[in-house]
Amino acid sequence: MIGMAEASGGVSREVPAAPSTDTPDLSVLLEASSRGDEDAFAALYDHSSRRVYGLILRVLRDPSQAEEVTQEVYAEVWRTSDRFDSARGSVLAWMSTMAHRRAVDRVRAAQAQTDRDTVYHRETRPVEHDQTAEAAQRNLEADRVRVALRELTLGQREAIELAYFGGYTHSEVADRLDLPLGTAKTRIRDGLTRLRNTLGLER
Amino acid sequence: MNRDVETLLGAYALDAVDDIERAKIELFLREHPEKQADVDSLKATAAELAAVDTATGRPLDREPPKSLRARVLGDAAAAPAPRSDAALRRARERSEDEADRSAAAPGTGAVSRGPAPGQAPPVQLAAPRARHRKGRGRLVWWGAGLAAAAAIALVAIVWSPWQDQPLGPPDGTQTTDQSGQHVAMEVMRAPDAKSYRFETLPATVVRSDSMGKAVLSVDATMPPAPLGKAYQIWWKNAQGSFASAGMMPVEHDGPVLLTGDAAAAVGVGVTVEPATGSPQPTTPPLGLVTLV
Numbered sequence: 322m323i324g325m326a327e328a329s330g331g332v333s334r335e336v337p338a339a340p341s342t343d344t345p346d347l348s349v350l351l352e353a354s355s356r357g358d359e360d361a362f363a364a365l366y367d368h369s370s371r372r373v374y375g376l377i378l379r380v381l382r383d384p385s386q387a388e389e390v391t392q393e394v395y396a397e398v399w400r401t402s403d404r405f406d407s408a409r410g411s412v413l414a415w416m417s418t419m420a421h422r423r424a425v426d427r428v429r430a431a432q433a434q435t436d437r438d439t440v441y442h443r444e445t446r447p448v449e450h451d452q453t454a455e456a457a458q459r460n461l462e463a464d465r466v467r468v469a470l471r472e473l474t475l476g477q478r479e480a481i482e483l484a485y486f487g488g489y490t491h492s493e494v495a496d497r498l499d500l501p502l503g504t505a506k507t508r509i510r511d512g513l514t515r516l517r518n519t520l521g522l523e524r
Numbered sequence: 525m526n527r528d529v530e531t532l533l534g535a536y537a538l539d540a541v542d543d544i545e546r547a548k549i550e551l552f553l554r555e556h557p558e559k560q561a562d563v564d565s566l567k568a569t570a571a572e573l574a575a576v577d578t579a580t581g582r583p584l585d586r587e588p589p590k591s592l593r594a595r596v597l598g599d600a601a602a603a604p605a606p607r608s609d610a611a612l613r614r615a616r617e618r619s620e621d622e623a624d625r626s627a628a629a630p631g632t633g634a635v636s637r638g639p640a641p642g643q644a645p646p647v648q649l650a651a652p653r654a655r656h657r658k659g660r661g662r663l664v665w666w667g668a669g670l671a672a673a674a675a676i677a678l679v680a681i682v683w684s685p686w687q688d689q690p691l692g693p694p695d696g697t698q699t700t701d702q703s704g705q706h707v708a709m710e711v712m713r714a715p716d717a718k719s720y721r722f723e724t725l726p727a728t729v730v731r732s733d734s735m736g737k738a739v740l741s742v743d744a745t746m747p748p749a750p751l752g753k754a755y756q757i758w759w760k761n762a763q764g765s766f767a768s769a770g771m772m773p774v775e776h777d778g779p780v781l782l783t784g785d786a787a788a789a790v791g792v793g794v795t796v797e798p799a800t801g802s803p804q805p806t807t808p809p810l811g812l813v814t815l816v
Contacts, residue, residue, distance in 0.1 A: 354600075357608030362600050366593060371585035376574040378586055388592055395596040396603070400748075403606040409564045414571035421574070425539045426726055426743060463576040463583040470578060482578050484540035485570060491535040492542070503531075510534030517569040524561040 347412035348405070355402035362399060368455070369413060370395075373420045380424035380488050390427055394420045421485070428488035469519040477512030480505045526552065533559070537566035543719050543728045543741055547712040547779060614751065708739040708779035722794070725811035729792045730779070738786035738815075739779040740794075742772065749774075754799045759784055760791030760812070771801050791815055 345368060353361035373394055378387040397419055405415055470478055476498075483494045484505075495505035517523060529552040535541050536549045553559055577584045604611040711717060714732035719741075721728045726743035740757055749755050755772035757780070769782040769792065782792070793809035795802075 355605055355607040357605035357610070359597065359600055362605075363593075363597055366596055370588050370593070370596075372574060374588035374592075375584040375586035379574075379577065379584055384589075388589055391588055391592060392595055392599065396599045396747075399600045399603060399605060401606065410568040410571070414568050417571040417574045418567055421570070422539050422743070430721070430723060459575070459583040459585050462572075463581070466572050466576040467578075467581045469572075470576075478578070481538065481573070484535060484538045485573050486578065489540060490542050490545075491532070491540045494540065506531050506535050509538060509540065510531050513534040513537060513566055513569055516572075517565055520569060520572055522565050522568050522572070524565045 348407055351398075351402050351405055351412050354399060365398075365412075366395060369416055371459075372413060373416055376417055376420050377424045379486055380421065380428055386427060387424075390423050391420070394423055397423075425488040465520070469516055472515055472519050473512045474508075477508045477515070480508040481512045481516075484509055526556075530559075533563055534566060537563060537570045539570075543721070544712055544717060544730065547709065547730075547741060551709050551713075618751070704781045705779070707737065708781040711735055711737045711739045711781070712741070712779055720792075720813040720815055722811035722813050725794060727794070727811065729782075729813055729815065731786050731815055733787060736785065736787045738769075738782045738789070738792070740769075740772070740782060740792065741779045749796055749799075752799055753796050754801070755794050755810075756797040756801050756805070757782055758793040758795065758805055758809070759786075759789040760793055761788060762790050766793065766805050768801065768803070789815055 345364060347365060347368060350361045350365040350368070354365055370391070374387060374391045377390045377394070378384060381387045381390065394416065398416060405412060409415075410418075473481070479498065480491075480494050483489050483497060484491060487494075489497065491506040491509055492502060494500075494509070495502050498505065500508075529549055532541060532545060532549055536546065541549065553563065574584060576582070604614065711732045712730050714735055716734050717730050717732045719728050719730045726746050728741045729738055730741060731738035749772075754774070757769040757772060758766040759769045759782075760766055767784060769784050769789075770780065772780055772794070791812055791814045793805070793812040795805045795807045795809050797806060
């Protein structure tokens with residue numbers, strides 16, 4: 322898990338340590354899935370679908386489309402389960418990357434990009450009153466990222482949020498924030514690099 | 525130019541680039557494999573953002589509808605897993621089929637000048653990824669006869685981070701050689717390149733009028749063609765008829781240089797055809813874009 326990556330030099334003291342109790346090793350489940358173990362795939366789904374669906378829903382802001390795209394992502398995970406390379410990141414990161422790309426493709430294909438934010442915040446709720454160990458871990462992870470985000474300048478953070486959650490290209494981000502072309506690109510790059518260093522994810 | 529591309533790596537990790545920028549970056553990464561780790565770590569950082577709703581500071585995770593689970597598992601039950609016995613058997617059969625076909629005759633409309641069928645033996649193509657990576661930037665290591673196959677492998681790696689895998693068996697109708705890839709990249713980089721996104725397919729046509737050429741750039745999310753079939757690409761001309769623009773390679777991550785006169789075409793379509801290709805479309809197009 323990326324969340325388990327050790328924080329290294331220059332990390333803010335505020336960043337809470339990554340939780341030590343991990344859910345089942347997703348890479349083991351993925352490996353079994355690639356050999357056709359449907360139970361392992363079901364377990365993989367159970368331990369990752371909140372993240373995958375949550376991310377897709379955040380980008381698409383439409384529950385029925387998010388459901389469709391989530392289904393596509395899991396079909397892709399199943400189909401390409403032999404291609405995961407643990408040297409390049411965690412299973413959850415691998416799946417999130419796939420989910421994000423598909424969500425962004427969908428959002429860009431959609432004509433109307435307006436007001437989805439409002440619908441999202443009105444119609445969806447976080448997983449409520451979830452007292453499981455996984456929920457605790459999720460909260461810790463969210464805290465960790467939230468604290469790391471505070472290290473960014475407002476401009477960097479704004480650009481990254483629009484790009485990642487809004488599905489906008491850096492040129493569109495510049496346009497929306499009324500920045501000279503190129504500035505959004507630089508802010509995204511600098512902000513993401515700082516975030517990476519704070520989270521201890523440098524390679 | 526390079527500094528420009530390097531600045532873009534952050535946006536690339538967030539999927540915040542357009543198709544042409546993506547092509548530039550992936551070309552850059554192919555030329556600078558030492559930057560791949562940097563990109564991987566930026567992508568891993570982006571994935572961390574999925575943990576938190578930055579607007580509210582709360583976890584972003586959401587419980588998907590209960591009914592989704594059954595559909596996801598149903599999909600899995602209906603398709604062979606890549607390392608399942610059934611999949612391995614099918615791959616073996618396909619490899620034998622294609623070897624037979626390559627031995628017989630090349631099919632219609634190769635995407636670009638490819639190496640002679642069977643020139644790159646399957647055993648090399650099936651080499652573990654570690655070997656592809658090792659070979660990156662050192663094509664000599666592969667030997668001249670394998671250069672074309674290696675070029676495809678390299679493209680697969682940079683175009684589909686985390687999804688690169690050994691390529692399927694070679695097929696005379698579905699290979700793209702290094703110069704084809706090179707021209708495809710030139711088209712994508714042409715100052716007058718215009719891109720046209722399919723509405724119904726995760727793919728984009730990029731055409732340069734000054735070069736008189738066009739490429740089809742397919743996302744990693746494009747599902748594979750049904751077993752024994754292939755995607756064929758078509759020009760649509762002003763009279764509304766279709767002419768083959770080539771076959772989509774089996775490993776279709778990356779730009780495919782279309783054959784034929786791009787300047788005269790008014791549209792590009794994609795259909796599913798027999799693996800050897802058809803002289804005319806035999807199925808309704810999965811996607812059609814109008815070029816203007």
